[in-house]
Amino acid sequence: MSQMPPLAIVILAAGKGTRMKSDLPKVMHELAGLPMINWLLQTTEKLNPDKIIVVTGKDMDELRTACAPHETVIQEKQQGTGSALMAAMPALAGFDGDIMVLLGDTPFISVDTLESLRSSRHSAKDIGLSVLGVTLEQPTGYGRLLVDKKGFLSAIREEKDASDDERQIKEVNTGAFCLDATKTNEWLNSLTNKNAQGEYYITDIPEIAGKDGFKTAIALIKDMQEAQGCNTRYDLSQLEKTAQNILRKKHIENGVTLQDPDTVYFRHDTKIGANTIIEPNVYFGPEVTVNENVHIKAFCHFEKCSIGAGTTIGPFARLRPGSDIGEDVRIGNFVEVKKSTIGRGSKISHLSYVGDTEMGENVNFGCGAITVNYDGFNKFTTKIKDNVMIGSNANLVAPVTIEKGAFIAAGSTITKDVSEDALSLTRPEQRTIKDWAKNNRKKKKK
Numbered sequence: 001m002s003q004m005p006p007l008a009i010v011i012l013a014a015g016k017g018t019r020m021k022s023d024l025p026k027v028m029h030e031l032a033g034l035p036m037i038n039w040l041l042q043t044t045e046k047l048n049p050d051k052i053i054v055v056t057g058k059d060m061d062e063l064r065t066a067c068a069p070h071e072t073v074i075q076e077k078q079q080g081t082g083s084a085l086m087a088a089m090p091a092l093a094g095f096d097g098d099i100m101v102l103l104g105d106t107p108f109i110s111v112d113t114l115e116s117l118r119s120s121r122h123s124a125k126d127i128g129l130s131v132l133g134v135t136l137e138q139p140t141g142y143g144r145l146l147v148d149k150k151g152f153l154s155a156i157r158e159e160k161d162a163s164d165d166e167r168q169i170k171e172v173n174t175g176a177f178c179l180d181a182t183k184t185n186e187w188l189n190s191l192t193n194k195n196a197q198g199e200y201y202i203t204d205i206p207e208i209a210g211k212d213g214f215k216t217a218i219a220l221i222k223d224m225q226e227a228q229g230c231n232t233r234y235d236l237s238q239l240e241k242t243a244q245n246i247l248r249k250k251h252i253e254n255g256v257t258l259q260d261p262d263t264v265y266f267r268h269d270t271k272i273g274a275n276t277i278i279e280p281n282v283y284f285g286p287e288v289t290v291n292e293n294v295h296i297k298a299f300c301h302f303e304k305c306s307i308g309a310g311t312t313i314g315p316f317a318r319l320r321p322g323s324d325i326g327e328d329v330r331i332g333n334f335v336e337v338k339k340s341t342i343g344r345g346s347k348i349s350h351l352s353y354v355g356d357t358e359m360g361e362n363v364n365f366g367c368g369a370i371t372v373n374y375d376g377f378n379k380f381t382t383k384i385k386d387n388v389m390i391g392s393n394a395n396l397v398a399p400v401t402i403e404k405g406a407f408i409a410a411g412s413t414i415t416k417d418v419s420e421d422a423l424s425l426t427r428p429e430q431r432t433i434k435d436w437a438k439n440n441r442k443k444k445k446k
């Protein structure tokens with residue numbers, strides 16, 4: 001598309017989203033942890049436009065911050081999608097090219113589709129604009145496309161203004177337009193609000209352009225998920241499913257094995273290296289990095305942590321914020337790690353809590369052993385150097401340091417530092433009384 005004129009993109013996002021019953025602007029609701037508006041911004045950035053302008057309402061500072069560095073304008077009164085585009089026009093004064101208008105509540109439109117919308121606007125000389133349509137089995141709620149004999153769009157009829165016959169039409173408006181910038185102001189000035197909702201509809205433009213001698217081309221979406229909009233919280237839940245499917249597909253294409261993709265939940269920012277295997281029912285919270293060749297067994301939960309190459313985690317493991325797990329580590333079932341670094345080759349195989357800990361390499365942290373990091377007021381650090389062996393069910397009461405190669409006997413409660421290669425244990429000596437149990441049973445029988 002080398003001869004294409006300059007491109008400006010306007011995203012309409014001033015609507016309060018009343019049907020969401022929310023304090024947040026609609027487009028600030030998150031999908032896989034990223035606000036809806038940012039999904040759309042990421043896509044539009046890939047088109048390399050000259051400008052991206054987001055139309056917001058008053059009192060939407062949070063939204064304006066989320067859009068930065070892109071320009072935002074305020075639509076003072078929410079009088080419809082046409083008036084929203086009018087609010088952006090001063091920011092486009094003197095702009096000569098294509099204006100692509102997108103709806104902020106339709107986040108999964110693809111780069112390819114937007115390019116086809118744009119090329120259909122340039123497919124013949126007398127085309128003044130193009131509209132992105134989709135065919136829906138359930139078109140209720142959408143503006144219907146009225147098509148002339150030559151396949152051009154003669155008008156868009158909003159649901160509330162449509163006749164019974166027009167409501168049967170299944171080709172609908174997705175809300176995306178590509179308009180000739182030099183004509184747009186003139187067409188907008190011809191809009192009226194004489195319709196069922198008393199609003200200025202951007203969807204009246206095709207009819208107005210027609211009277212002006214310009215045709216409206218239709219580009220059709222092939223993949224339904226791209227047309228998915230958000231008006232209610234139910235719609236939001238359906239968009240979340242789509243976001244998850246997009247992310248699952250991305251990781252699979254990058255060489256990650258998902259044994260049951262539908263049960264693994266990602267964040268938009270999850271990073272996973274190739275050849276990693278993820279079993280069913282795994283949840284990724286924010287800021288998780290997993291390196292190559294990791295094996296994540298079923299039912300794990302991760303937040304703000306990193307996992308080194310070759311490591312095995314789970315089943316049923318929880319890595320909390322600040323966990324930095326090294327290479328070739330083994331974290332087994334019912335293990336919780338928080339704000340700790342675990343060195344290469346160390347093993348925490350069963351039923352442990354490790355918090356505020358610096359653990360060296362090749363440490364064996366026995367079954368049921370824990371760090372005691374909190375005294376009810378403050379958190380303290382535990383340091384475990386290379387090649388230490390921590391016996392089962394030991395309590396390491398922080399602050400405490402276990403030097404290299406030391407051995408902590410099972411069941412010990414360690415409150416003082418342990419020197420290199422030493423054995424440390426805190427338990428009464430074992431006493432065995434011969435035949436005590438047998439005699440006890442005899443006594444009970446009498």
Ligand code: UD1
Nearest residue numbers: 012013014015078079080081084104105142143173174201
């Ligand atoms: C709109 C279209 C409809 C289309 C549907 C696709 C119009 C009149 N109707 O209907 O043809 O099938 O989208 O989803 O365009 N907005 C503003 N300012 C306003 C009003 C809306 O910025 O004054 C923004 C909203 O924030 C939203 C978008 O425009 O992101 C669409 O508005 P909405 O009220 O949801 O339109 P629909 O009724 O869905």
Ligand code: CA
Nearest residue numbers: 105229230231
């Ligand atoms: Ca909508």
